[in-house]
Amino acid sequence: MLKEYLEKNYGFNEPIFINEIRLDGFNDNALRHYFKRMLKSGDLARFDTGIYYLPKASRLLKKSYLDPMKVIVRKYIQSTTETYGYFAGATFANQIGLTTQMPATLEIVTSKESTKGRTVTVGSQTVRLKRPATNITSENVGLLQFLDAVSQGEKYSELSDSETGILLKNYAKQQNYSKELLSSVLSGITGPTAKKLIEWGIIYEFTL
Structure with missing residues (x-):
């Protein structure tokens, strides 16, 4: 059974x-x-x-294998019914083109973490966990991830400041974030991040 x-x-x-x-x-x-x-x-x-x-060997590997990334995603990012985290830092910066570097340590912001920062190991993968500034939901997770990238843009970007701003502005435009959604997460936005949203013109890409 x-x-x-x-x-x-x-x-x-x-x-x-x-x-x-x-x-x-x-x-x-x-x-x-x-x-x-x-x-x-x-x-x-x-x-x-x-x-x-449940182990099941593949034809190629001839051995059952559980990808540690599946465990990381399931444990700290999302289940089949709930979203509670996202990749941040250099990991997300690489995904959107700010850097070509792939970090050895994955950075994740997750509601499953209660500390300001803690490092764990899942399988052979090192993961840096941080609690979110505001509650993560399936509706706001993409925007929170983006705002995190804005706040740390210069830290991880291999581009100039102006190129970084343009890339992030274009990304916001593609994602079609709404002003209503932005308003719902204002409590988690710091002053420096708000300043970047204005200086880089990103704020004008939010739709009504």
Whole structure:
């Protein structure tokens, strides 16, 4: 029963967080017992404390493998029903073209973190976690990620200040952010970030 449930709800080589499973007839002790049995039989594999996956070898690798990035995204950024984080810093700066460098440490802003900054390791990947200045939702996550990039633009950009401003302005235009959405996150915008929005002309790209 448990194996069929996991296959249906998670699939193979996808992260399974044992503390999130709620099944009628399975209390915590029973669930741990069945997980141990599945581990012993090879039907289940352990990635880290409390994190498992259903192993299925690929034709290419000949071995089952759980991508640490899937665990990172699931744990700190989003589930199938909720969004609670985003990539920030040099990671996002690379994604939008401010830098060609790929950081060794991923930076993530997430509602799952309560400190101003903490470094963890997931698999072999180092991750720097920070709490958000305002609550992250599926509606505002893109804008919050962008505002984070504006605030740290010069820190990570390989471009000149004017080129950085132009790139960010064009990005805002492409994303079609609304003034209403901007108003909803004003409490999380610092003075220096607000100043950059005006000086780089980004503020004028927000739609009515």
